[in-house]
Amino acid sequence: MIKVTIDGRDVELEHPVTVLEAARKAGIEIPTLCYFEGLSPFGGCRLCLVEVEKLPKLQTSCTLMTADGMVVRTETEQIRAARRSMLEFLLINHPLDCPYCDKAGECELQDLVARYGPEAGRFAEGKRRHPESFDDPIIVRNMERCVLCTRCIRMCSELQASYSISVTGRGSHSFVEPFSGGRYDCEYCGNCLTVCPVGAIMSRLHRHSYRPWFVEKETETVCGFCGVGCSMVLQMRENSIIRAIPRRGVGFNEGLLCARGRFGYEYVEGGEELTTPLMRVDGELRQVSWEEALSFTARRLGEIRDEFGGGAVGAVASGRCTNEDNYMLQKLMRFVIGSNNIDSAARNYYAPAQIYLERIFGQGITANLIPGIANSDGVFVAGGDPTAINPILGLKIRAVWRSGGRVVVLGVPGGLKRFVPYELIPVPYSEEIVLSAIVGRLLERKPPGGANAALEAKLRDLRIPSDDELGSTGVSPEDVARVSEDLSSMSTPVVVIGPDMVQRRRASKSLFLLGAIAYLTNARIFLLADRPNYQGLLDMGCLPELLPGGRPVELEMFRHKAEEALGMKVPEQRGLNLFEMIDGAESGRLKALYVMGENPVFNLPDGVRVEKALGSLDLLVVQDVHLTETARLADVVLPATAWPEKEGTYTNLERRLQRVRKARRGKMASYGREDWRILADIAGRLGMTKTYQRVEDVWEEVMHVSALHTGLGYEEMDGGRALWPYYGEPLRGMEGDFTVEGLDGLPEVPAPERPYLMIERPLYHSGTFSRRSKALLAIQPGPYLKMNPELARRHGLTGGDKARISNGRGVLELEVRLDDDMPDNQVHVANTFEGFAAMRLAGFGTDPVTGALYMDDNTVRVEKVLR
Ligand code: SF4
Ligand code: SF4
Numbered sequence: 001m002i003k004v005t006i007d008g009r010d011v012e013l014e015h016p017v018t019v020l021e022a023a024r025k026a027g028i029e030i031p032t033l034c035y036f037e038g039l040s041p042f043g044g045c046r047l048c049l050v051e052v053e054k055l056p057k058l059q060t061s062c063t064l065m066t067a068d069g070m071v072v073r074t075e076t077e078q079i080r081a082a083r084r085s086m087l088e089f090l091l092i093n094h095p096l097d098c099p100y101c102d103k104a105g106e107c108e109l110q111d112l113v114a115r116y117g118p119e120a121g122r123f124a125e126g127k128r129r130h131p132e133s134f135d136d137p138i139i140v141r142n143m144e145r146c147v148l149c150t151r152c153i154r155m156c157s158e159l160q161a162s163y164s165i166s167v168t169g170r171g172s173h174s175f176v177e178p179f180s181g182g183r184y185d186c187e188y189c190g191n192c193l194t195v196c197p198v199g200a201i202m203s204r205l206h207r208h209s210y211r212p213w214f215v216e217k218e219t220e221t222v223c224g225f226c227g228v229g230c231s232m233v234l235q236m237r238e239n240s241i242i243r244a245i246p247r248r249g250v251g252f253n254e255g256l257l258c259a260r261g262r263f264g265y266e267y268v269e270g271g272e273e274l275t276t277p278l279m280r281v282d283g284e285l286r287q288v289s290w291e292e293a294l295s296f297t298a299r300r301l302g303e304i305r306d307e308f309g310g311g312a313v314g315a316v317a318s319g320r321c322t323n324e325d326n327y328m329l330q331k332l333m334r335f336v337i338g339s340n341n342i343d344s345a346a347r348n349y350y351a352p353a354q355i356y357l358e359r360i361f362g363q364g365i366t367a368n369l370i371p372g373i374a375n376s377d378g379v380f381v382a383g384g385d386p387t388a389i390n391p392i393l394g395l396k397i398r399a400v401w402r403s404g405g406r407v408v409v410l411g412v413p414g415g416l417k418r419f420v421p422y423e424l425i426p427v428p429y430s431e432e433i434v435l436s437a438i439v440g441r442l443l444e445r446k447p448p449g450g451a452n453a454a455l456e457a458k459l460r461d462l463r464i465p466s467d468d469e470l471g472s473t474g475v476s477p478e479d480v481a482r483v484s485e486d487l488s489s490m491s492t493p494v495v496v497i498g499p500d501m502v503q504r505r506r507a508s509k510s511l512f513l514l515g516a517i518a519y520l521t522n523a524r525i526f527l528l529a530d531r532p533n534y535q536g537l538l539d540m541g542c543l544p545e546l547l548p549g550g551r552p553v554e555l556e557m558f559r560h561k562a563e564e565a566l567g568m569k570v571p572e573q574r575g576l577n578l579f580e581m582i583d584g585a586e587s588g589r590l591k592a593l594y595v596m597g598e599n600p601v602f603n604l605p606d607g608v609r610v611e612k613a614l615g616s617l618d619l620l621v622v623q624d625v626h627l628t629e630t631a632r633l634a635d636v637v638l639p640a641t642a643w644p645e646k647e648g649t650y651t652n653l654e655r656r657l658q659r660v661r662k663a664r665r666g667k668m669a670s671y672g673r674e675d676w677r678i679l680a681d682i683a684g685r686l687g688m689t690k691t692y693q694r695v696e697d698v699w700e701e702v703m704h705v706s707a708l709h710t711g712l713g714y715e716e717m718d719g720g721r722a723l724w725p726y727y728g729e730p731l732r733g734m735e736g737d738f739t740v741e742g743l744d745g746l747p748e749v750p751a752p753e754r755p756y757l758m759i760e761r762p763l764y765h766s767g768t769f770s771r772r773s774k775a776l777l778a779i780q781p782g783p784y785l786k787m788n789p790e791l792a793r794r795h796g797l798t799g800g801d802k803a804r805i806s807n808g809r810g811v812l813e814l815e816v817r818l819d820d821d822m823p824d825n826q827v828h829v830a831n832t833f834e835g836f837a838a839m840r841l842a843g844f845g846t847d848p849v850t851g852a853l854y855m856d857d858n859t860v861r862v863e864k865v866l867r
C-alpha cells in the first residue's frame with residue numbers, strides 16, 4: 001500500500017499511479033491540457049504542475065509517479081503563477097478569435113485562461129500565421145489555434161492505431177498535419193476531434209451553425225450502424241441532430257466512435273424520408289391516408305390468409321429495427337396470421353452461423369465481451385475485416401498487437417494489414433482446405449481434452465489435406481505450420497468469424513473447423529455483425545424455426561409455452577427462410593410478403609431474379625424510412641421512423657441489451673410511426689385483442705414470452721446489467737446435435753479464368769442507409785472497382801479508368817481504384833450506391849445444413865470502357 005498526502009488529504013493506493021491520478025482519486029482536480037485519460041502521458045503543457053516536498057522544483061503531476069510518503073500541494077501561489085505563465089506562453093501565438101471560433105464555450109484553453117489568467121498578454125510581437133485548411137471535406141484545420149498538446153496524434157496512433165497524423169515543422173512553425181497532405185487519407189473516426197482541447201481541428205458538418213450552449217437536449221443512445229453497439233450522445237437543437245459524440249464513461253466504447261457512428265446520422269434528416277403512406281393505384285404509387293393504407297393492408301393480408309392459409313404470407317424483419325419492432329412483426333406473422341415464414345437479412349450469414357455454433361457449443365457461445373479482446377494474447381480472424389465491419393471491435397484487435405500479441409488473418413487483412421506478421425490469403429473458395437490443414441496441425445500440437453464429445457468424434461473423421469492437396473489453395477504447408485504454431489502458443493486467444501467464411505458452399509464445415517480451432521486453443525468466439533440488431537432478430541424469434549428466446553418452434557413443449565403466454569396459436573411446422581420465400585414468390589406458393597426495414601432487391605444476390613419474384617406477389621407491403629428499390633415495387637409503402645426517432649432496445653453481438661432512445665420527433669407527429677406501432681395496428685385489425693400504449697408494454701410481453709429475457713426490464717438495461725447471461729434461462733440440451741457436410745472430403749478448387757467479384761464491406765458505408773449521409777458521401781462519394789495493379793494491367797486498365805464488369809446476371813460500369821493489397825484473382829465492389837447493386841451480379845444458393853446463403857458462380861468479365 002502506498003500512502004501519499006495531497007493538499008492535506010491522505011490517499012491510499014494499492015498500485016503506484018501518477019500524482020494526477022492519485023489526486024483525481026481523492027477528488028482533487030488538477031488542471032491539465034495535454035493529458036487525456038486513456039492516452040499515454042506527454043508532459044508537454046506544464047499546466048498540471050504541483051509542489052512535492054523534498055523535490056526542488058515544480059513537477060508535472062501527469063508524469064510523476066507517486067511514492068510512499070509523498071506530500072503534494074496542488075494549488076499554491078507559486079503554482080498559480082507558473083500556470084499563468086504557461087498560459088501566457090501559449091497565448092503568444094494562439095489567436096484571440098473566440099467570438100468566431102466554434103470551440104468557444106467548450107474550449108479547455110479558454111476555461112484555463114478564465115481561471116488562471118493572464119488578464120492581458122505582454123508580447124507585442126505578431127502572432128504566427130497559418131491559413132486555415134479547408135482541403136478536407138470533413139475536418140477543418142486551424143493550426144494557428146493549435147497548442148501542440150499532441151492529444152490528437154496520440155489518439156490517432158495509440159487508440160485508433162491509424163498513424164495518420166504527425167507534427168511537422170520546427171519551433172513556432174510546428175503544425176499537426178495528415179501524412180497525406182491537405183486532405184486526410186485516414187479512417188475518419190473523428191476521435192482526434194474529441195480530444196482536441198481547442199478549436200484547432202473541428203468537424204465541418206455544422207461549421208458556424210451553432211454554439212455549444214445552443215444545444216437544447218442531449219440524448220444518450222446506441223449507434224444504429226453495426227453490431228458493436230457503441231454508446232453515443234446525440235446533441236439536439238430545434239429537433240435537428242447537431243452532433244453525435246461519444247462520452248467517456250458512457251458505454252463500453254470508452255469515448256471512441258468510427259466514421260459511420262460519428263458522421264453517418266445525417267441520413268435521418270436528409271429530406272428523402274417517406275412522409276406519408278403510398279399505395280399502388282393504376283400502376284403508380286400514390287399518397288394515401290394512414291387509414292386507407294392500414295385498412296387495405298390488413299384486409300388484403302386477411303383475404304390471402306383466409307383463401308390460401310397463413311403459409312401463403314411471409315415477412316422479412318430487420319437488423320436495423322429494435323427488438324420490440326421485430327418481436328411485433330413475428331407476433332403478427334406467427335400468432336395472428338398463422339405463418340412461421342419470417343426471416344431477415346441475418347440469414348445471409350449471421351443467423352445460420354450463430355445457430356450452428358450454438359448447436360456445437362450451446363446457446364450464448366459468442367456472448368463474449370468486446371473490451372475483453374484487448375486482454376487477449378492473440379487473435380485469429382477469418383472471413384472479413386473487423387476494422388471495417390465492426391470498427392470499434394477492430395480497434396481491440398489492434399490493441400492486442402500493441403500489447404505484443406499476435407494477429408493472424410485468413411483472407412485479405414484490410415485494416416489489419418500492418419498488424420499481421422504475415423499474409424495468409426487463400427484462393428477464394430479454398431478456405432475449407434486451409435482450415436482443415438490448420439486443424440490437422442493443431443490436433444498434433446494440442447490433443448483435445450474430452451470436453452465436447454460430439455465435436456471430437458467428428459474431428460476423428462476429418463480429412464486432413466496432404467501438402468499436395470494444399471497446393472491448390474495458394475497457401476503453403478509452411479504457412480499452415482506457422483499459423484498452427486502461433487495459435488498453439490496463445491494462452492488467451494480469440495477467434496473472430498466474418499461473413500465470408502459462412503457464405504461458402506459447405507458453410508457447416510467451415511464453421512465446424514473454426515469452432516474446432518476455438519475449441520482446441522480454448523478461444524473465445526466473436527461473430528461479426530454488420531447490422532446493429534442481428535442478434536436481436538434471433539432472440540426475438542425472427543427466424544422460421546425459432547420462437548422468441550431461441551426456442552425451436554417444432555418442439556411442442558416450447559410452442560405450447562408461447563401459446564399459453566399469449567393465448568394464441570402458432571403453426572407447428574417451421575416456416576420458409578428468406579430464400580425459400582423468394583422461391584415461393586417465384587413459384588406462386590407465397591402470395592404476400594411484408595418487408596420491414598430491409599431492401600432485398602438491392603441487398604440479395606441475383607437482384608433481377610429477386611425483383612421478378614417480388615413483382616409476381618399478390619401483395620407486397622414495405623415499411624421503411626425511405627423509398628428503397630424494394631419499396632418502389634410495393635403495393636403499399638408504410639413510412640416508419642428512423643433509429644433516433646424511436647424508443648426500444650438493440651442486442652449487440654456480445655448479447656448486450658441496450659436502450660435506443662428517441663432524440664428527435666422526426667415526422668412522427670403527423671406522418672411516420674414506430675414500426676411496432678404500425679404492426680400492432682394491423683394485428684389489431686386482423687383480430688389481435690391485446691393493445692399496447694407504450695414500447696414498454698411490448699417489452700413486458702417479450703419478458704413474459706421469451707424464457708431468455710425473464711426478469712430483464714428496461715431498468716436492468718439502464719443499469720448496465722443486461723449482459724449475457726441474463727436472468728432468464730438459456731436453451732440447454734440441444735448442443736452436440738449437429739451435422740457437418742463433407743467432413744471426409746475436400747472441395748474442388750475452381751480455377752476460373754475470370755476474376756471473382758467479392759462484395760466489399762467498406763468502413764465509410766453501411767448497406768444502403770449511409771448513401772444518404774452527406775458526410776459519408778463526402779468521404780466516399782461513390783462506388784469503385786478495387787483491384788490489384790497487376791490484374792488491372794492484364795485488362796489494359798489503370799487507376800481512374802472506367803471498367804465494365806459483367807456476367808449473365810448484369811453489368812456495372814465503375815471507376816477503377818488500384819490496391820496493392822488485393823489478390824490478383826478478385827475484384828471488390830461495395831453494395832451501397834444507388835444504381836450500383838453489386839449483389840445483383842452474384843449467383844447464390846443456400847447451404848442445405850446451415851441454411852446460410854452462399855455465393856456461387858460470381859466471376860465477372862472485366863473490360864475497359866473506351867471513352
Ligand atoms: S480522424 Fe481518426 S484516423 Fe483520421 S486523423 Fe483523426 S484520429 Fe486519425
Ligand atoms: S490539433 Fe488540437 S489536439 Fe492536436 S496538437 Fe493541436 S491542439 Fe492538440
Ligand code: SF4
Pocket residue numbers: 223224225226227228229230253256257258259260261262390391392393
Ligand atoms: S463501431 Fe459500429 S456501433 Fe460503433 S460507432 Fe462504428 S458503426 Fe457505430
Ligand code: FES
Pocket residue numbers: 031032033034035042043044045046047048049060061062063
Ligand atoms: S497535463 Fe501534465 S504536462 Fe500537460
